[in-house]
Structures are given as structure tokens and as C-alpha cells.
Amino acid sequence: MGIATGSTEPPTVDSAMVERLTRRVASTSGRSSTITAPFTGKPLAELPQSTAGDVADAFQRARTAQRAWAAVSPRDRVAPFLRFHDLVLDRQHEILDILQAETGKARRHAFEEVYDAAAGTLYYARQAPRLLRRRRVPGAMPGATRAYVNQHAKGAVSVISPWNYPLALPVGDAVPALIAGNAVVAKPDTQTALSALWAIDLLIEAGLPEDLWIPVLGEPAEIGDPLIDHADYVAFTGSSAAGAKIAQRAAGRLVGCSAELGGKNPAIICEDADLDWTIEGALRACFSNAGQLCISMERVYVHDAIFDEFTERFAEAARGMELNTRYDFSADMGSLTYPRQLDRVTEHVDQAREKGATILSGGRPRPDIGPLFYEPTVMTGVEPTMTACSEETFGPLVSLYRFTDESEAIDLANATDYGLNASVWTRDTARGRRIAERVSAGTVNINEGYGATWASYGGPMGGMKRSGLGRRHGAEGLLRYTEAQTVASQHFVGFGGTPGMDGATFAALLTRGARLMKRFHIR
Incomplete structure (x- = not known):
């Protein structure tokens, strides 16, 4: 660093x-x-x-x-x-x-x-x-x-x-x-x-x-x-x-x-993903704002065919990120904002390490840079018993997991109480859309972590399950x-028919009108 x-x-x-x-x-x-x-x-x-x-x-x-x-x-x-x-x-x-x-x-x-x-x-x-x-x-x-x-x-x-x-x-x-x-x-x-x-x-x-x-x-x-x-x-x-x-x-x-x-957002990286593009995008998806982003990626599922290569290159890229306190564009990642966030990240990493997870990059605070800095951290071997697996960390911590087929990846991605954001990485955009439609998240990005959906302001943004109510954007x-208010005015004929019309005649008239409106696609 x-x-x-x-x-x-x-x-x-x-x-x-x-x-x-x-x-x-x-x-x-x-x-x-x-x-x-x-x-x-x-x-x-x-x-x-x-x-x-x-x-x-x-x-x-x-x-x-x-x-x-x-x-x-x-x-x-x-x-x-x-x-x-x-x-x-x-x-x-x-x-x-x-x-x-x-x-x-x-x-x-x-x-x-x-x-x-x-x-x-x-x-x-x-x-x-x-x-x-x-x-x-x-x-x-x-x-x-x-x-x-x-x-x-x-x-x-x-x-x-x-x-x-x-x-x-x-x-x-x-x-x-x-x-x-x-x-x-x-x-x-x-x-x-x-x-x-x-x-x-x-x-x-x-x-x-x-x-x-x-x-x-x-x-x-x-x-x-x-x-x-x-x-x-x-x-x-x-x-x-x-x-x-x-x-x-x-x-x-x-x-x-x-x-x-909140969110515990998944990324699905298919075997045909462009690794250069995906690694660059995944770094942003995981470590923007030091991971203090509700829509950042904390769980990354990588196809077995490319898992080893992706893992090695992604961890190396994370180790090479620039951390500093300058007021310019030289830093790749900044500081955490609150001491409690530093404590939470430290707790999640230390517990995972003690229970057998492997730290591929990062895994330690950096007080030599600033009091609330923590290195971009990549882990494998994260199990369901570890808090880093299921609880939102809200810091620069991501866990990598293998999968072997598409349905398995989707099931893993959906195995959470959250449903805010997700991403799918593949050269086949049509395939990416098919996968996205099966993921239980309010927004799903293809070949991007969060910016594609967030900045598409015409589309609604929000969460499913415990990730929220309602939508912003769009x-x-x-x-x-x-508050929607309906105002309607009546002309020519009222809802009791014309003056002097009996109820049976009026009911027959409305019945005939309903059939005609259906036939001619007026309704």
C-alpha cells in the first residue's frame, strides 16, 4: 500500500x-x-x-x-x-x-x-x-x-x-x-x-x-x-x-x-467474463468509499474455471491500491469515517481469520496513514458461521467464493435477507440479463458494480426484502x-340513465356497452 x-x-x-x-x-x-x-x-x-x-x-x-x-x-x-x-x-x-x-x-x-x-x-x-x-x-x-x-x-x-x-x-x-x-x-x-x-x-x-x-x-x-x-x-x-x-x-x-x-450485495462472475474489465470494475464495486456504500459488493461468486486466476489477479490489484490523505485524485481509496466502522471491519476480519479464512490481501489497519485507515481486504474460505459471510461489513472487505453452474450462483446470491444491489459479469449481455432477472435485488448491473443502475436516473432504485421500502429515482x-387526486366530470348521461329510464333498461344498456368496449378494445 x-x-x-x-x-x-x-x-x-x-x-x-x-x-x-x-x-x-x-x-x-x-x-x-x-x-x-x-x-x-x-x-x-x-x-x-x-x-x-x-x-x-x-x-x-x-x-x-x-x-x-x-x-x-x-x-x-x-x-x-x-x-x-x-x-x-x-x-x-x-x-x-x-x-x-x-x-x-x-x-x-x-x-x-x-x-x-x-x-x-x-x-x-x-x-x-x-x-x-x-x-x-x-x-x-x-x-x-x-x-x-x-x-x-x-x-x-x-x-x-x-x-x-x-x-x-x-x-x-x-x-x-x-x-x-x-x-x-x-x-x-x-x-x-x-x-x-x-x-x-x-x-x-x-x-x-x-x-x-x-x-x-x-x-x-x-x-x-x-x-x-x-x-x-x-x-x-x-x-x-x-x-x-x-x-x-x-x-x-x-x-x-x-x-x-442495508445490503450484503453479491457479484456473479461467469466463466466468460473479460478479466481485465472485471477486475478493474470489481475493485471499484468493492472498495469505493472504503466499502462504506450500501450498494457495494461484499460477496463475489466466481466460476470455478476462472476462480484461481481471478483470485490471484484481484488480490494483487487490491494490494496495489494507493491509500493517502491528499486532497487530489491520487488516492484509490480513502479512510473510514467513524471509529466504529474501523472496529467493525477489524472484528469481521479477525473473527474470520481465527475461524480459518484465508487473507489474500490487506487484513490490517493502517494508522501510519491515518487513524481510520484499513487496507483493502480480500478473503477466501469464508464460512456461514463467520459474521463476514452474512452481516453487512460496510468497509473495505470482500469475500470470494467458487461456483460451478449458473443456478448455483443465483441461489448463493439470493441466500440473504438483503436485496439491494447485485452485479453480473459476462461477455454475453443477453445471458447477463437472464441471470439478473433471477436475482432478488432492486438493481442489478451487468459488467459494472453499481454505477450503471444508480446513474440511470429514469429507472427506480431501491431494495427488496430487508433492504428497503419504495424507490428513489425515476x-x-x-x-x-x-398525493394522486382523481377528478371526473359526467356529461350527457348519468349513472342513473337518462331522465325517466327504468333500472332494468339502464342495466341492459350498460351490459351491452361493456361487451362492445371489450370487443373493440376500448377497454
């Missing part, structure tokens, strides 16, 4: 910036929380903390602003978001520095967030006017009933986002909610809140009215329940355990909820924030 020299001091995260970014946080507590830089372990910023009362006040302010915002046509509502797209790209160096400073990720992985924030926003800014406009649907009686569907904003939405992708995830959930005509009260993770606060500041600079996107900061024990209890809809990204609790509480109020949760990702 190489170490490149370079500055470890974040060049843009200073007190003036922190003061500017935190001025919209709803906080009257007088309390603050110190966040630290994962690269160094040193204090990075002091962030204000919110109370339950601050959350209630934020929702009250948000609802006041939302009423005027919902009255703006979707075509006009998208204007700030089109400007936001350009500003994110123009000022990417600011946010790249912030992302690295508060997460410890490599700059190339921070750029994935920048691209996603811009491209995902542009998708909805382009598509929302069409998706939200009133649409006509078949009426009860052709020619006599005219029926339309309107999409109304839900009101004030909670967006609760985690620390691992602190720009992409809050933007990805808040932007479609706002474009749909809602206001948002957002709780980013405190450790990585500066990225979300930067996005809020930038969008208001682009023209979003004040109080439509209000941030609150604090611990779930204090402000978690109020974020659900005051919301008209909840969008959550995080662990399966937390998602289940949030869904239960929201259900008690008959409030909608979407949740992207039409579903926007319309989840709306």
Missing part, C-alpha cells in the same frame, strides 16, 4: 465557512457538537445542535413557505434547480474539499457525489413538468365521463440521511420532494452535515425560497421521533434496523415512508412525494 505526500489540512473548511453554512440550522439549544477530520483525528468544526422544539418550529416554518411554493407551476419551480446543476459543477472544488474533510473519502469517490448531485437534479428538473402535469385517464363511460388525475404535494417532508454519501443522498431525496411542491426538513448526520448544508446554501443562492429546505442537527434519541411525528412523508436512508423502526412509527400515523437500507422517486 503506497503513501503519497501532500497536505492533510482541509483548504476550505474554516470558521467563516462553518458560520455561513450553519446559519440556517434550526437550533435554540445553545449546544454544539464537535466533528473531527477522519484523515487526522483532529477537530474540524463545531456544529449547533437542535431540540425537539426546534424540529416542531422548523416544520411550522416549512409549512408556511410550502403553501406559496405549491402554488408555483412545476415548469417555474424547476428554475432554481437548473441553476443549481451548473453551480454544483462550477464550484465542485469547494464541495470536494468539504467531502474529503468530513468523510475521509478519496477525491475520486467524492466526485461521484458531485456528479450525482448535478445529474440527478437535472433529471428531475427536466422530467418533473411532464410527470406532475394533470393527465387524462379513461372515464367510466367513453364520451360521457372525462377523468383527470392531479398530483398534489404532500406538504412538509422529513429527509433523514446518513454520513457515507453526505451530498448525494440528501440532495437526491430533497430535490424531487422540493420540485414536487413540498418543503423539506432535513436531518443529515452531524459528522458529515457540512456537505448537506453547503447544498442548501447553494440552492438558495440559485433561487430556492427560504424556509423550504430547513436543516436540523442532533442525535436520533432527541430529534428522531419528532422528525417522524411532524412529517407528512419520511424519506430515510440508513440501516435496516433503524428503517424498520421509522416505518413502524410512520405507519402509526398513516404517513408514507420510503427507506433505502417517476417513482418523484411521485412518492405527491
